[in-house]
Each structure stands twice: as C-alpha cells, then as structure tokens.
Amino acid sequence: MNAQNIDSKPKVRKESKNKIKVEFDRTPLKERLKAKFLSMYFLKKVVWWLVRYVLLIGIAYIVLFPFFSKISASFMDKVDFTDATVRLIPKHFSLEMYKEIWVEQEYLRAFGNTLTLSLSTALIQTFICSFVAYGFAKFKFKGNKTLFLLVLLTLIIPHRTLASAMKTSFSGFDIFGIFGLLNGGGISIFGFEYTNDFLASIDIIPDTWTRFTSGGIDLLNSYWPFILLSLTGLAFKNGLYIFMFRQFFMGVPDELEESAYIDGSGVFRTFFTIILPLSVPMMVTVFLFAFSWCWTDNFYTSGLMFFPDSNSAPYLLTTDIGGKIPSTLSDSNFAAATLYQGAIRNTGGLMIILPLVIMYVFCQKSLVQGIERSGLTAD
C-alpha cells in the first residue's frame, strides 16, 4: 500500500537549465476504459444515439421509399411486371417508358413552357412579396394591421372556392368595366343603357388581337393571369411568403436603416441596396417554394382554370404529362397491364419532378439557411 503510493508520485527530472520534465504514472488502461465506457453517462449517450439514428433513418426511408420504388419501376421492362420474383430491382433494364414520354408527350416543349411560367412567376412573387412585406414590417401607417389581416385572409380563403369566379373574371378581364365600355360593351346605370364604341371608332386595336372583346380582355390560355396574380401578391400561397418576409424584416435592426437615412439614402434606395442583399437566403427560400409550387401545380394550369385548351394549345406544360399513357405503350392485353400502366404514369410523374429534384440538390443548403435566419416568430 505504502509502496504503491510512493510509486505513483510524479517524478520530476531536470532536463536542461530552464526545463523540467514531470513524469506521471498513468492510470491503467483497463481502469480508464472502465471509467469511460461503463458509466451511466456513456450508456445514456449510446442509447440516445441509437434511438436517434434509428428514428431518423426510418423516417428518411419513409420519405424516400416511394421515390425509390417509382424510380426502379420506371426502368423496368414489360416482362418484369409479369415476373413475381422481380420487385424493387429491375431484371430487364429498359428506357422505353422515358423514351416514349420524351417523344410522344413532347417533353422538351412542355419543359420549356413550364420553365418560362414558373421562373417568371417565382421571380415576380419573390420580389413583390419582399416589397410588400417590407412595408408591413417597417412602416407605421394607418391601416397597417387591417391590411395585413387582409393578406392573411387571401391565404385562408381557398382558391378553389373562388375558382369559377376567378376564371370568369380572367376570361373577360377588365378594370371597373372601363375597357369593355370603350370597346363596344354596354353599361346600364339605373335602367339607363349606355353603349360606347370609342376604341373601335378610333381603331387602335389591331385585328390580330382577338383577345380584345366587348366583355373585356380574354386572358385565358395565356400566362397573364399568373403574372397579374403574382404582380399583386395574390397568387398561390403568397400570403405565406409575405408573412415569412415580414417576420424576417422585423428581425432586421432598425438602426441599420436609420444610419442609411442619416447618410442621405432614401427609403427605396435603402431597401434595394441594404435590405435586399441582407435577405438573400430568405429570398432563395421563398423563390424555391414559389418555383416548385408553381411547377407542380395542376389546378391553375388545368382546363378547369386558366388553360381550357391545355392539351392542344402551345401552352403544353409538364403537369399535362403525368397520368397520361403514350399510345405506343397503351396495349392492355397482358397479365400485368394495370401495373405496367401505373408504372408509366409514375414515370411521367418522375419526369415532372426531376428538374425540381436537381434544383433542390443544389439549393437545399440555402433553403435551410434561409429558414434558420428567418427567425420566424409569431408576435
């Protein structure tokens, strides 16, 4: 006992003039391992680590499995669907479905159209929402709160409720009936009928502009409804974007703007040169939302809404691809026909979202960043 104590005393040796070396006896490896790995603390950590990864991997599997199964089915040959032993990994690899959809459904043209539409609306929405939200966040004026409630109202009222009314309104778009009045339309005030043919009489509208009718301007089958809705912050979920931007701007310290004002910068210059560069991560987030939600939207672009001739018009969109079966593959006279056609429809769906997946892979870092910095709070 005594000897051991003396042994474990640190030895001090003089190495040179100004240096000493102290040698300790280390605790034996076994003891150290015991202290490290047999404690409650370590056990807790391991269990938590396990639980966490099992949960995360499990849920990641739930999210990704449908995509995985769809992707693998899209590469299968017809033969594989009749073979019961083929499930998730194709035996006969084939690109037939992609090829047929690419050629017959004119994927490239649809892709170009959708890109134009989504990109333009998403860019407009991102800018307009940030602009409007800045007004709500940083300026005190009468009616600020009420107007913001109206923004939330546009978010809450489902566009489906307003769908038919919106379609009628855009099929004869007009501002207070002024245009229709000028273009040969009639108006009746207290039973007094008044018609005017002003525009026709001065003849400034070319005959090729067939959209101009006496009932207003027919904007269906064009991108204009989307652009008009985006320009005014009324498009799909724009209330949410305005809300997100507003929360973000409220977190920006006022001193930043005040110092800019003192240096002689105006309100708009401050917004464009100081606030906007600050909010790039947030803008990326909103842009991603707007872009992908426009890309996958099949309600507004459908025949029900703004594209009554969606199948034949030059406005073929990628969302028209999903759910359709190319005629060369529509043979349904074999055993697994329903499965095969399901797979074809899925392949169409995959081709719709493929550009989004690619974009997401590149942008997901800024998406998360934008969300983290948004400091969304409810007050």
Place this chain on the structure above:
Amino acid sequence: MTDSVKIKNKSVKKKKIASLDKRKARAGWVFVLPFVIGFILIYLPVLFESLSASVTYREKIDGKWVETFVGFKAYIEAFLGDAVDGQTFLQVLITGVSEMILDIPMVLLFSLFMAILLNQKMAGRAAFRAIFFVPVILSTGIMDSIDASALDTYMGSNEGIDDGSGQDAASSIVSAMDVQRLFAGMAIGDGMLKYVTDAINNIYEIVNRSGVQMLIFLSGLQSISPAIYESVQIDGATAWETFWKITFPMISPMILVNAVYTVIDAFTTESAVMTFINTASQSLPAQGLAISTAMSWMYFLLVIAILALIAGAFGAYVFYQKKN
C-alpha cells in the same frame, strides 16, 4: 409688402415639410401598394362574384341565361338537400372537420419532435435535413394525383414471396391488435388506441404534411439564444427541465402558428369536403353552382370559427418574450 412676403414664405414651408412619421407612412403605403391595387381590382370583384353566385340561381331558358336572386335559399338547400353519393353535406362536413381537428395534434407533435431531433448536432445532420424537407418541395399533390395505386401496393408488398406467417405482412406497419395486446393492462380506451395506430400507419401522410411546420419549428429553435441554455446548464437543469422550462415556452408562439397553418393547409388542399362540393356542383346542373359555392362559403366560415377557437385557446398559454 413685407407682410405678403412673410405669408408666402409660411405657405411654402408648410407645403414642404411633412413630419418624418407622415413621410414614412406614405412610403409604407407605396410599399404595400401592389397588394392593395390587386386586392381592390382583382380580389374583391372575384370575392363579390363568388358571393353573389351563391345567392343567385342561373338557368338556361330558351337558350338565354336567366339569373334569379334567391337569397339564402342555396345555403338552406345545401344543408337540407338530397344526399350526393349517399352522403349529405352535413355528414361530410362533420367527418371532414373532425378529421382535420384530430390531425392537428399529430402533425404538431411529429413536426416538433423532428425539428428538435434535426436541431441537434450530429453526424449527417445536413443530409437528414435535406431528406426531410423533400416533401415541402415535391409533395404538392401532383404525385398523389397520378393514379398508380396498384403499382404502389405491389412494390410495397411482399406477396408472392411467402414469409410463412400466412398473412399480408406489409399491409400495415402495426396492426391495432398487436398494440392492443401491449397495452392490455392499461386502461386506455379503444378510441385512443385506434388514433395512435392510425397515426403510425399513416406516418407517410403525416411526414408529407408536416414539412413546412418542421421548417417553422426549426427556425424557432434556432432563434433561441444559446446563452439561455448555457446559463440553465450551469444552474444544473436536466435536459427534461430545460425542455419544459426553456424550449417549450420559447417555442410556444410557433405552436400557435403551426396549428393555424395546419388547419389552413388541410383546408386549402384537396379534402373530402372539397371533393364533395365539386361533385355536388356537377350533379345539380340547374342550381349546382349556387349550392356548391354556398357550401364552400359555409365550410370557409366553419374553418374560420375553428381558427378563431384555436387562436383563442392557444393564445392564452403562449409565452411571448418581450423585446422592448
């Protein structure tokens, strides 16, 4: 002479200088102008049109559309009218709304739990985050609207490969029976049990629907100052205490926001009630439009009432960290 000059100066001054507050208010109006213009020129007419459609019957008589004002007849008709597809509007409304309300706690719990998990430092956090936010971008209905259910069940199942149990193993993750056995000794009602097992079996749907909520919770967690956690750690708080005394109160405003968002989301996306309303408009050609519009306005009012209830109930318990 001098008097008139003075007056002139005065009037010029008055014109030139508006107070800073006034100028800022004016600038604020300019910023929100796009929305105001749109609201007045596009949204209000559409809103008005939709409301007026619900109080007029349009009928084609002798090739001409005739509109007759009927007041609240369509609303009454919607409630007392005949069943469509064997269900009345009231039944669909009750089931739809109760489902919506039951979904809220599930989505909230799940998204809060996942946000807390994803907020912790660990290897592969960025990858997990990227995976979990995939639904936000990709699941807006287009993939669901593509009918490929036959393929999905086939790919997910292992029928044909006999696992010896004699039952379809992959039809559901857990069956209520298994869980029932587990909880046999505890006095938990069957309804509660079914709720939980349904939640687990519908986990895919819940994951898909809680993407934005997860993002909102995550941003809320990020905005809590690490200094608070540090100081409670020094004071010796356990993880449990830290969660209930710090994280939970700090994140409670986000719970309110998410509850509201969940309701709005469930309400605005495709639901049983909306499908019913659409079929109703097609099955009744004469007054279909009026009745279906009336239905959707009533549904909207009900949801607004629910939102107000939620906001009121949660609002009493929400903790706000006052900044000034």
